Amino acid sequence: MLTVQKVDRLTRQHAEILTIPADASIVHAAEMMRRHNVGCLLVLDAGGNLDGLLTERDIISQVVATGENPFNVRVGKVMTRKVLTCSPDMSADEAQQIMAANAIRHLPIVENGKPVGMVSSRDILAQQVSAMRIEIQQHTRILDQLENEHPGISRLQTDNSGRVVI
The missing domain is CATH 3.10.580.10 (CBS-domain)
Incomplete structure (x- = not known):
């Protein structure tokens, strides 16, 4: 019989929540994603509240595809704000x-x-x-x-x- 699973039970036990500040570079974010083998980082404000979300798609569509220099682009510029x-x-x-x-x-x-x-x-x-x-x-x-x-x-x-x- 299939059981109803709650979302908090699906995440890896004791998995670190990967966050990045809005003022970090896209290169830093991409390196972090590669190192942790994830496609998304949470962007938090100074109070630890969710400020946005940065995904691989954001990086590809708003930085790579537009020819911007990823060393100069900040996470806050391309992150998804309405999460x-x-x-x-x-x-x-x-x-x-x-x-x-x-x-x-x-x-x-x-x-x-x-x-x-x-x-x-x-x-x-x-x-x-x-x-x-x-x-x-x-x-x-x-x-x-x-x-x-x-x-x-x-x-x-x-x-x-x-x-x-x-």
Whole structure:
């Protein structure tokens, strides 16, 4: 049976929240993304509140594609300022729906105005694949048990009309 997973359970346990100041260079941000193998950084203000989000797409579309010098461009110039967020108790399904509806891949998890994590479409996909794998294993065990209890049942075949062909 598939269970409803909350977004805070999908993020890596004790994973560091990767942040960068708005006045950092794009080169520094790109190096940080490469070093941590992520595609998104949170931009915080001096009070630790979420100020924006910097993604690989922001860098490509607003710096690389426009021919700007990434050493001279600051994160604050290209970051996404209107950031959609979720709460730790939001379901993974709800988070996925928000991401799909808004064509985004990252959703900061915010509690009491402060970022406490990040969930990505990759995190949700990994959870869904894991849940499906468990479901398939359970169904396989049931089918194996049925075959043991009723030898020959595997020879039964169902056509597309839902009828059992003997």
